[in-house]
Amino acid sequence: MxxxxxxxxxxxxxxxxxxxxxxxxxxxxxxxxxxxxxxxxxxxxxxxxxxxxxxxxxxxxxxxxxxxxxxxxxxxxxxxxxxxxxxxxxxxxxxxxxxxxxxxxxxxxxxxxxxxxxxxxxxxxxxxxxxxxxxxxxxxxxxxxxxxxxxxxxxxxxxxxxxxxxxxxxxxxxxxxxxxxxxxxxxxxxxxxxxxxxxxxxxxxxxxxxxxxxxxxxxxxxxxxxxxxxxxxxxxxxxxxxxxxxxxxxxxxxxxxxxxxxxxxxxxxxxxxxxxxxxxxxxxxxxxxxxxxxxxxxxxxxxxxxxxxxxxxxxxxxxxxxxxxxxxxxxxxxxxxxxxxxxxxxxxxxxxxxxxxxxxxxxxxxxxxxxxxLLDNRKTLALGIGLILGVSYEPVLRPFHQASAEALKTLLFSGVSLGVFVAVVLSALFQIRNHTREQRTFDAQHSSLDEVIVFLEQQGRIWGARPEIVRRAEHATWQAFEILTEHGLLDRQDGDSDKIRLQTIFNEYTFTVILGYSGKVLPLMTHPPSHEEMLNDEGAVLQMAGYLLHRLADQVRARHDGERCELRLIFND
Structure with missing residues (x-):
């Protein structure tokens, strides 16, 4: 602190x-x-x-x-x-x-x-x-x-x-x-x-x-x-x-x-x-x-x-x-x-x-x-209605004071509590069909940076992530796209274009982007290769790319399961 x-x-x-x-x-x-x-x-x-x-x-x-x-x-x-x-x-x-x-x-x-x-x-x-x-x-x-x-x-x-x-x-x-x-x-x-x-x-x-x-x-x-x-x-x-x-x-x-x-x-x-x-x-x-x-x-x-x-x-x-x-x-x-x-x-x-x-x-x-x-429509409505009722506390309260049902008066305690209560109830209601996991498949060869940005920003609004975290996720995800395509880590399936399945997870503490694909696993390095390795080892360039990706996210994990590979980028919120 x-x-x-x-x-x-x-x-x-x-x-x-x-x-x-x-x-x-x-x-x-x-x-x-x-x-x-x-x-x-x-x-x-x-x-x-x-x-x-x-x-x-x-x-x-x-x-x-x-x-x-x-x-x-x-x-x-x-x-x-x-x-x-x-x-x-x-x-x-x-x-x-x-x-x-x-x-x-x-x-x-x-x-x-x-x-x-x-x-x-x-x-x-x-x-x-x-x-x-x-x-x-x-x-x-x-x-x-x-x-x-x-x-x-x-x-x-x-x-x-x-x-x-x-x-x-x-x-x-x-x-x-x-x-x-x-x-x-x-x-x-x-x-x-x-x-x-x-x-x-x-x-x-x-x-x-x-x-x-x-x-x-x-x-x-x-x-x-x-x-x-x-x-x-x-x-x-x-x-x-x-x-x-x-x-x-x-x-x-x-x-x-x-x-x-x-x-x-x-x-x-x-x-x-x-x-x-x-x-x-x-x-x-x-x-x-x-x-x-x-x-x-x-x-x-x-x-x-x-x-x-x-x-x-x-x-x-x-x-x-x-x-x-x-x-x-x-x-x-x-x-x-x-x-x-x-x-x-x-x-x-x-x-x-x-x-x-x-x-x-x-x-x-x-x-x-x-x-x-970031705010999506669910959060905008929950907060907006709560704010309107909170600042309109006295006119909202007036009909209850005029009503004969005295017990209803205790339901309207103060502008703060009324507004927060409504926002909490609506937030809980809007959790219906508000999944914490979303995914979309991208064409690695023809997808643009804008498409990736639109998808990640949409997920950031749904879960209320901080804008700077989403910006970092967009930059690191697109770098991962370029590394996978430019270094030949993606396999073509039945002549189709290379596909990357992009999945996001949010839990109030971390914003996670998972790239799933068929091909080779990306080597991740916590230290950059030396000058000699960069000159003499063809794989050192790929190792440097893995190291740089590691610097863009708080945590990077890669795993290989049969023909499927997974690259997980984790950003602390």
């Missing part, structure tokens, strides 16, 4: 202590936007203020635990990447459905089942290599970026009390402009803190414009500085009505986590080619275990934060040591109501500007992942 140029401190690097502390504050400043989700949900459940505060504290404690589990990578739990967890309002439909049928305590029993479902799907994902492809991973990252950007624009344009449109625009320009200036035109430490400096500028601007209402300041002043959270203060129970919504919610949380974890892998490896499904499994296991613990704390379900991953990448620090400081900060704030309220009073245009900043990096990274592979 090679560290990208834009990353100052990679996964295994240890930044100075003071930098880690400020970066942890920066991450907490961003994740603070999700602290408002707990009070919103508390309002939906009808909780009183002390219970609402307990809900926020429990969710923060679980988030700190999840960051540690995700990064520590102990006993097969955790991906080893910096990938914080966050609450999401998309789980509200399932949780409220359970509360309506089974009561408030069953909501937190459902959170435990959600965690168990995530862990079960983590094991399943590892076995879905054929449908959880690089392109699907790119779609997940792209949808995370688009979702962040959409939510950011929505926050910027939402009218705060007493805040005019010009003031909203000014706060957005101040916050986003500060982030851009320090990220683009500065280097070193200032770029590391570009998001934090932007949020700080936005807060100062909000204070100067009077964008924070007096009522919010009153709540901040009245909040106690310190208190002791009480786990299980609301209760815990398990009801059979909660099992199906919990399993569905666990599936879509796992799909969302898949996207965030792929983004973390992509941001940390300059040579990234495909998702490491083993690490994805370990990361989702960490999420699931966190939610199991979270259910006994009486907190909200958590999933990996694609925004936090993007923030770490955009500012140049993805170090796992940052996770330890962030976990400690989350745990400390869980005991400090005044700090919780402070993050909740930050004006929405400031937080929305931060989301727009992060969305730019994430969405373009997803596009790069998708574009790194």
């Amino acid at each position: 090679r560290k990208p140029e834009n990353i100052l401190y990679g996964t295994g690097d240890k930044p100075p202590l003071q930098i880690l502390l400020v970066l942890a504050l920066q991450q907490m400043s961003f994740l603070g936007v999700y602290l408002v989700i707990s009070p919103l949900f508390a309002r939906e459940l009808g909780l009183d203020p002390p219970q609402s505060l307990q809900l926020v504290s429990a969710t923060l404690l679980a988030s700190g635990l999840g960051v540690l589990l995700q990064t520590a990578k102990i006993s097969g739990i955790g991906s080893g990447y910096f990938c914080p967890l966050q609450a999401t309002s998309s789980t509200f439909a399932g949780l409220i459905l359970v509360k309506t049928h089974s009561g408030l305590s069953a909501v937190f029993g459902m959170v435990g089942v959600v965690g168990l479902a995530q862990m079960a799907f983590a094991w399943l994902f590892q076995r879905l290599r054929g449908v959880l492809t690089v392109q699907v991973a790119g779609l997940a990252v792209l949808l995370i970026g688009l979702g962040l950007g959409y939510y950011g624009i929505k926050l910027v344009l939402e009218a705060d009390a007493g805040l005019e449109l010009q003031q909203q625009g000014l706060l957005c320009a101040l916050t986003l402009g500060t982030m851009i200036v320090f990220n683009v035109w500065s280097s070193g430490f200032l770029r590391l803190f570009s998001a934090f400096l932007g949020l700080l500028a936005g807060f100062i601007g909000s204070y100067a414009l009077g964008a924070i209402p007096d009522s919010d300041w009153a709540v901040f002043h009245d909040a106690p500085l310190f208190y002791l959270p009480r786990p299980m203060n609301i209760g815990w129970s398990l009801d059979h009505h909660a099992i199906l919504p919990a399993i569905i919610t666990g599936l879509f949380l796992a799909l969302h986590g898949f996207g965030a974890l792929v983004a973390a892998q992509r941001f940390n490896d300059a040579d990234w080619k495909r998702p490491d499904l083993q690490l994805v499994k370990q990361g989702i296991l960490a999420e699931g275990l966190t939610n199991v613990c979270n259910s006994f704390l009486n907190g909200l379900p958590l999933t990996s934060s694609g925004g936090a991953v993007s923030l770490a990448a955009s500012t140049g620090c993805t170090s796992r040591y940052l996770a330890y400081w962030l976990a400690a900060l989350m745990a400390g704030i869980a005991f400090m109501p005044k700090a919780i309220v402070f993050w909740q009073i930050l004006p929405l245009p400031v937080m929305g500007s931060a989301l727009i900043f992060l969305a730019s990096f994430t969405a373009l990274s997803g596009l790069q992942v998708i574009a790194s592979r």
Whole structure:
């Protein structure tokens, strides 16, 4: 794994202590936007203020635990990447459905089942290599970026009390402009803190414009500085009505986590080619275990934060040591109501500007992942329909909210999970009659390079191989054609022209081209013949051709079976 140029401190690097502390504050400043989700949900459940505060504290404690589990990578739990967890309002439909049928305590029993479902799907994902492809991973990252950007624009344009449109625009320009200036035109430490400096500028601007209402300041002043959270203060129970919504919610949380974890892998490896499904499994296991613990704390379900991953990448620090400081900060704030309220009073245009900043990096990274592979009609349709449904999440969701069948609402969890779910289902469906072996017979004397290129490109699109791998295969295959014909290695059969049967195999890791023919086997050399051999040995020219072919492919194998010969060219993808 090679560290990208834009990353100052990679996964295994240890930044100075003071930098880690400020970066942890920066991450907490961003994740603070999700602290408002707990009070919103508390309002939906009808909780009183002390219970609402307990809900926020429990969710923060679980988030700190999840960051540690995700990064520590102990006993097969955790991906080893910096990938914080966050609450999401998309789980509200399932949780409220359970509360309506089974009561408030069953909501937190459902959170435990959600965690168990995530862990079960983590094991399943590892076995879905054929449908959880690089392109699907790119779609997940792209949808995370688009979702962040959409939510950011929505926050910027939402009218705060007493805040005019010009003031909203000014706060957005101040916050986003500060982030851009320090990220683009500065280097070193200032770029590391570009998001934090932007949020700080936005807060100062909000204070100067009077964008924070007096009522919010009153709540901040009245909040106690310190208190002791009480786990299980609301209760815990398990009801059979909660099992199906919990399993569905666990599936879509796992799909969302898949996207965030792929983004973390992509941001940390300059040579990234495909998702490491083993690490994805370990990361989702960490999420699931966190939610199991979270259910006994009486907190909200958590999933990996694609925004936090993007923030770490955009500012140049993805170090796992940052996770330890962030976990400690989350745990400390869980005991400090005044700090919780402070993050909740930050004006929405400031937080929305931060989301727009992060969305730019994430969405373009997803596009790069998708574009790194060739696409045929099957993949184009699977990804295209998934993308359209993912970005159209709210209009798709509206009819279900108006329908009387409440259980259907849990099927539409978030734009990311909906789009990925559709793409995975369609990819699995399109596997029907999509064979991994294809072959075609060519006339060796009269076939052209264009015919070979067309065949190999068609196979590359079907299987989603990288364009550069297909280009290498085309060049090496045509060289093999010329060697077989020019050196008389092909036998004519019944006066017919020489025939070469071309077969391709792809398995996500290698692109293999097999040339089958009747004739003599090609001698393969790992070392070139010497100058003396080239002058004195007639077979040395053929040996040199075999050596050069060996240089064009990652592996070359030749075998002879009776009258049939086989030349196998293997290219690592």
